[in-house]
Amino acid sequence: MDEREFLAGRFEAHRTHLRAVAYRMLGSLAEADDAVQEAWLKLSRADVGDVENLGGWLTTVVGRVCLDMLRTRGARREEPLEARLPDPVVSPAAGVDPEQEALVADSVGLALLVVLQSLGPAERLAFVLHDMFGVPFEEIAPIVGRSPAAARQLASRARRRVQGAAPVPDPDxxxxxxxxxxxxxxxxxxxxxxxxxxxxxxxxxxxxxxxxxxxxxxxxxxxxxxxxxxxxxxxxxxxxxxxxxxxxxxxxxxxxxxxxxxxxxxxxxxxxxxxxxxxxxxxxxxxxxxxxxxx
Structure with a gap:
């Protein structure tokens, strides 16, 4: 096995997680796949020999890619994103396909995704990466170009908006x-x-x-x-x-x-x-x- 094949295998081990991050950020399954593919391209060009936590490195890369995509949407002055329903993840009534579990974990319903769409790009990234995936603010800060304290404030503001607008669904x-x-x-x-x-x-x-x-x-x-x-x-x-x-x-x-x-x-x-x-x-x-x- 050559180095590229080895790297591709390591990337595939993280693909499901990365797609889940991108889906929460973008609300679009197709764009989430595009963001994950862009992360692979960045990985294939990077020297990650000294990276101890490849999963964490890839998560921040996907976060940065999604942030750029959200900012590009705003720059194009498209119709407000909150007016468009996010892509639904449809599964049989008997249960969610194992490949889809990461996409819909933690009660990530359409109502929550609609609220996430109303957040500013930086707020959304800080909330998704920290509150949903446990990424430290020290790693989020350079992505949004803020201090860790400012990144914490972004997530805090987003959290208040989410808690006030997204109902918590019954688990049964x-x-x-x-x-x-x-x-x-x-x-x-x-x-x-x-x-x-x-x-x-x-x-x-x-x-x-x-x-x-x-x-x-x-x-x-x-x-x-x-x-x-x-x-x-x-x-x-x-x-x-x-x-x-x-x-x-x-x-x-x-x-x-x-x-x-x-x-x-x-x-x-x-x-x-x-x-x-x-x-x-x-x-x-x-x-x-x-x-x-x-x-």
Whole structure:
């Protein structure tokens, strides 16, 4: 085995972890793969003979790559990232594929990723690397061009925003599924009272139909969300639904002629629905592999 093959083998041992870091930073599975590939290119050109902790070195490299990608997005003045739902990780209702476990560990649901998208790039990096992956602030500081104390403050500010905006989901998947099934039954039956009963008073509904006028919308509060009963009823009556895990939580994929028309992610907190995230962007759904639901 030559040196490059040896280095590639060491890199592959860290790929799953690096992809998880990039997914939390970017909210895009494709861009996460691009960031990981860029990390490999940097590794292949670097002299890492004296690096004792290759995993830590690669984590900071991926963090820096993701930070640059986020800053480039802002420089292009694209549509605000918080308006776009992150990519969902779809798994069979029976359980998450082992290769996906790192992506959705620590309750990294769509609701949390939406909040992360609202953070500034440096805040997001400090929070993700430190709070989610335990990277010391001394290693985060040079990535963001700040002192360790300033990096700590970035993470602290991000933490306060996350804790105030991202509901903590119930851990019991069986109970989650019961609540989701109750929601779907209420929608199919057009039972307004039953629908309201499973919604948190401050429930948020986010819908992403893609880059079309009015394609991205957000409603807050049980009154406005329950006001979509006609839409819920029409969708539940018109499409086949398959139970799935969306980022490790109970969710649903709606299908027409075997193709996905929408992915519904639910955040269940204290036995009721705190957030509903609906991805209905045809272009992104076309790339979704629903054969995983056959397992």
């Amino acid at each position: 998947l069986t109970r989650q599924r019961e609540v989701v099934d109750a929601f779907l039954a209420a929608a199919r039956d057009g039972d307004f009272d039953a629908l309201v009963a499973v919604l948190h008073p401050d429930v948020v509904l986010r819908t992403d139909r893609g880059a079309v006028p009015g394609g991205r919308a957000e409603l807050r509060g049980v009154r406005d969300v329950s006001g979509q009963m006609a839409t819920f009823h029409r969708a539940a009556s018109s499409y086949a639904t398959r139970p799935a895990l969306i980022n490790g939580a109970a969710g649903v994929v709606a299908l027409a002629d075997g193709r996905p028309t929408s992915v519904l992610s639910f955040t269940i907190a204290n036995g009721v629905i705190a957030a509903i995230d609906i991805l209905a962007d045809p272009e992104r759904l076309a790339r979704l592999d629903v054969t995983v639901l056959d397992g």
